[in-house]
Amino acid sequence: MNDIARIRFAHLPTPIEEMPRLSKALGGPRIFVKRDDQTGLAFGGNKTRKLEFLVAEAKALGAKTLISAGAMQSNHCRQTAAAAARFGMECILVLNGQHPEQPSANLLLDFLFNADVVWVADRKDRDAVLQHTYETARVNDCCPYLVPYGGSSPTGALGYAFAVQEYMQQGLKADWIIFGTSSGGTHAGLTLGARLFNCDARILGISIDEPVQALKANVSALASAASEKFGPRIEFTGDDVLANDDYCQAGYGIFGEQEREAINLFASNEGLLLDPVYTGRAAAGMIDLIRRGVIQKNETVLFWHTGGQPALFADKYQPEIL
Ligand SMILES: *Cc1c(COP(=O)(O)O)cnc(C)c1O
Numbered sequence: 001m002n003d004i005a006r007i008r009f010a011h012l013p014t015p016i017e018e019m020p021r022l023s024k025a026l027g028g029p030r031i032f033v034k035r036d037d038q039t040g041l042a043f044g045g046n047k048t049r050k051l052e053f054l055v056a057e058a059k060a061l062g063a064k065t066l067i068s069a070g071a072m073q074s075n076h077c078r079q080t081a082a083a084a085a086r087f088g089m090e091c092i093l094v095l096n097g098q099h100p101e102q103p104s105a106n107l108l109l110d111f112l113f114n115a116d117v118v119w120v121a122d123r124k125d126r127d128a129v130l131q132h133t134y135e136t137a138r139v140n141d142c143c144p145y146l147v148p149y150g151g152s153s154p155t156g157a158l159g160y161a162f163a164v165q166e167y168m169q170q171g172l173k174a175d176w177i178i179f180g181t182s183s184g185g186t187h188a189g190l191t192l193g194a195r196l197f198n199c200d201a202r203i204l205g206i207s208i209d210e211p212v213q214a215l216k217a218n219v220s221a222l223a224s225a226a227s228e229k230f231g232p233r234i235e236f237t238g239d240d241v242l243a244n245d246d247y248c249q250a251g252y253g254i255f256g257e258q259e260r261e262a263i264n265l266f267a268s269n270e271g272l273l274l275d276p277v278y279t280g281r282a283a284a285g286m287i288d289l290i291r292r293g294v295i296q297k298n299e300t301v302l303f304w305h306t307g308g309q310p311a312l313f314a315d316k317y318q319p320e321i322l
Helices: 020-026 047-060 075-086 105-112 123-139 154-170 185-196 212-227 257-270 279-291 309-313
Strands: 016-018 030-035 065-070 090-096 116-120 144-146 176-181 202-207 242-244 300-305
Touching (some): 047 154, 065 123, 075 105, 090 105, 090 123, 105 116, 105 309, 116 123, 123 144, 154 185, 154 212, 176 279, 185 202, 202 279, 212 242, 257 279
Parallel strands (some): 030 300, 065 144, 090 116, 176 300
Antiparallel strands (some): 016 030
16 A cells, blocks of 8 residues: 555645534534645645545656546636646646636636636537547647546545545544545545545435436445555445435536525534535535434534535626525
8 A cells, every 4th residue: 555656745634623503503413524625735625635646647657738627617627737737747628618708716727727728518528529638639749647537536536545544543433424426536435445444434425416326336336446556456336335316406516595505504603615516515415414313413423525615706606605
């Protein structure tokens, strides 16, 4: 495990803080938050942990350009662009939509980090455009490294396997670890890390945009593949993956009353900021599970904050937050 390539630039360990006023407001269990919104790279977030391993792999392969893809307000793309700038690499991002008149929030930061953006009008063309962009960079001697969606390759997932080791060293014994899950790297890393480092908390991903069955398949495959980097392969199945898709019916990035309430509850009770797409939705799920007694009063919950707050300032969400 010591020969896994990693460049250390995240601010670790991230703090764990208790949220007593939120617990009280919900009449619920003790709730803690793990502050991965404070990982340090360009406003932080969960992608920074993955990028410690992805950038190390890219460098080892002699890459000079990081290429990735996502939504216009992708936190992953913002952190990837920042990592490229930090390590003297070029960055090309394939993003959904078209160049807005006035880039805001994450997109503004992408440009600040000097990323080149390739726009894809239709989301269903994104894979093909990404592949084409990669091929073009390759034949033009740009030495590209393809960072998968959300940084969720087996290599990226390592960031969250080691995050569990960090969490175990911090001494909190939570019954539940709750977070937003989408491309699955965070979920896979946490699931693998729990096995490797003997963490018996229930690792529950609140789906942002995927049905439970798809998440279980993707996360278990990623966790199994990532396990090979530590030693003999551990075969994870869908049964090893806890996921809930009750809160994503509106679709990716569609802001609604549940996200609005969660953001306002965290802000007004704890002075803590959630984001409109991921942590707002994940927290809404946690709040509902507490209210319905699925998470019980005598249990301890860790809300693993995955970042994303720059999107609070995206034009798209501004009118809806309050
Ligand atoms: C990407 C992201 C997630 C989801 O993480 P995955 O590893 O892609 O499942 C959660 N929260 C925020 C803020 C993110 O940017």
